[in-house]
Amino acid sequence: GENVEQHPSTLSVQEGDSAVIKCTYSDSASNYFPWYKQELGKRPQLIIDIRSNVGEKKDQRIAVTLNKTAKHFSLHITETQPEDSAVYFCAASLENTGFQKLVFGTGTRLLVSP
């Protein structure tokens, strides 16, 4: 089955810096890669996702890149702000096989200092 590794486990940056979180996956058939953000004490929420027919996707200050050959994908946050502080989870699955097949990474705690 699919296995997703996520690094780093903790990331501290200064406000205005960029942050990059990386994930690798094991199943070359996987083609759906969402990212969830969980603020302290709150529920995880989808912030962006990418499918394997696209190499990069942007939404304002966040972007996700995908390298299918290397089987890794990354979340990029530019001009970080204190409200970006949260735990970020990546995930991977083969689209249309069901959310029960979605495998999550172990999470990255991002701390943005003013």
Place this chain on the structure above:
Amino acid sequence: NAGVTQTPKFQVLKTGQSMTLQCAQDMNHNSMYWYRQDPGMGLRLIYYSASEGTTDKGEVPNGYNVSRLNKREFSLRLESAAPSQTSVYFCASSKDITTGELFFGEGSRLTVL
């Protein structure tokens, strides 16, 4: 529109006690899920219900049972709680098993002594 609501938010149990976590969604979603979140482990699927009337095991089902009471409600039961079940539990729902995104509840923190 409350989204996904789960209760209780906090619970302390003694080993061997039983309890039920309740979950309800008001988005007319077909599919519902129970996850547990442990430090350094990410989110792991316990059970899911692809549609009303069906339930299936996820990655870590041992020690749990579920009931899809109706389209809105999906409960998780611990029959005989163990310290290893100390965790934060999240209920989630999606439009159906393959479409849309996962919408999570706010979580239930369970401690088993």
